[in-house]
Amino acid sequence: SGSRSAVGGAAPRGQLKGKRKVLAEPSGAEMLTVDKRRREGEVAEGGGAGSLGEAVRQARLRFAPSVQDFKYNKKRVRLVSQDSYLKDAAKGVVYWMSRDQRVQDNWAFLYAQRLALKQQLPLHVCFCLVPKFLEATIRHFGFMLKGLQEVAEECQELDIPFHLLIGFAKDVLPAFVVGRGIGGVVTDFSPLRVPMQWVEDVKERLPGDVPFVQVDAHNIVPCWVASDKQEYAASTIRRKIHDRLSEFLTEFPPVIKHPYPSAAPAEPIDWNACHASLQVDCSVKEVTWATPGTAAGLAVLESFIGERLKSFGTDRNNPNRAALSNLSPWFHFGQVSVQRAILEVQKYRSKYKESVDGFIEEAVVRRELADNFCYYNRNYDKVEGAYNWAKTTLKLHAQDKRSHLYELKQLEEGKTHDPLWNAAQLQMVHEGKMHGFLRMYWAKKILEWTRSSEEALKFAIYLNDRYELDGRDPNGYVGCMWSICGIHDHGWTERAVFGKIRYMNYAGCKRKFNVGQFERRYDPHQLGQ
């Protein structure tokens, strides 16, 4: 129909896209004004004044008045539904927020607002809160809910109703769409099987005439653009990503105060009742060092740039030094955009070249490689998903005698013979974040001390997902698979149990950093273990 506007990016195979109707631009000064009272940038974690938050707000405004005045790169978008046209009688557009839990610097949110502005329709944000998710505990749900509360407040300031729908998306989102006469649904992207299934389930249940699109708002280079296959290693994806950065690593336009209000507002949310109603394990306590939400995450980014970036290049493998960004919890929950972090960090390249290049390697190449692995390998968390050389060598050494064998409980309580391993485990249990270097050592020792590589992988993923605040992430599955199954690595000198899988040992750690200092910091007696 000539009166409808296409919402999608890449159409499903075999479908031709029709003519796109050019709709009148909404006018009026109001839509160009971003509410000055925005919370982003106020005082947050680490006592930072939040000047970065204000600086990025200004940068967005300088870049474009709104997403409508910006040439949106449609390669970020792909069509999930068959139909790609908004129906004439549509009463609104929905952004179904899932992985990317932030308002600004979010390509999915921006795309939804762009559609709504073009069609002069209200914009809604829905988040579907499930009572249980993949071993997540109150540590994770608490962090997420407080971040969402900030999202809801920001949405309110922008006249965009935020709806917290309780239940699985397939059960609550289609009913919302039908009930409100929504004309199009935009969601974000995760390569993990559970959220991929949620998208499939919603697709099945949405009315056939409601177009549904997905935007990769997590990766800088969209996962399906970076590569159309499982990449073998960082060396094979690095160039593909770097070659695309000039196209995708742009500033963001702002999400603006929405000029087309909804007739029916969102139901008020009782966040405390919501917190209390969760059916999750409350024995893994919330952490105090990491304040949830975008404002706090941007303050951590600011403190990284001001205090730790200079030593990231030289000290990032030393668990006694404060050289890491610490941003993984905010990245994992999508509270801070990695693209924003890179835009800010790369400004310091002439000053700290080694550090900035190292950070881009970790946060872009390694992280996007992890999404690539999970997207193209359905066995991303199983030994079956490993390369043949790794499966063969692990099988050959399956019967090798283990020097120590531990049950899950002993590992969980940090009661092995190795004080460094125990200290790393306790750091994770108490703080929700183990140092990146030790995560490799930690997982490799689980391979050494359990009955099989299958058991090792199961235990490592269980512990990682239960205690790490950034757990249940493609980076976590790939980190465990790298350590235990040689994913993205190559064969090394053959030895017992490991076969050709890369080995790490205590003596090697001692050569790299002061192991005793780390062990004293996470002494089980002091931690009351």
Ligand SMILES: Cc1cc2nc3c(=O)[nH]c(=O)nc-3n(C[C@H](O)[C@H](O)[C@H](O)COP(=O)(O)OP(=O)(O)OC[C@H]3O[C@@H](n4cnc5c(N)ncnc54)[C@H](O)[C@@H]3O)c2cc1C
């Ligand atoms: C066994 C094991 C388990 C892991 N589990 C997780 C996990 O559950 N969640 C998670 O986000 N990361 C995981 N990692 C990857 C990495 O250790 C963490 O991302 C990092 O330690 C987080 O701290 P940071 O943000 O201070 O890192 P920084 O060193 O400051 O890095 C910045 C960002 O780069 C990305 N990054 C860093 N290292 C890697 C890597 N090796 N692979 C992919 N991306 C990387 C992360 O997004 C990180 O936040 C795991 C690694 C291993 C070996």
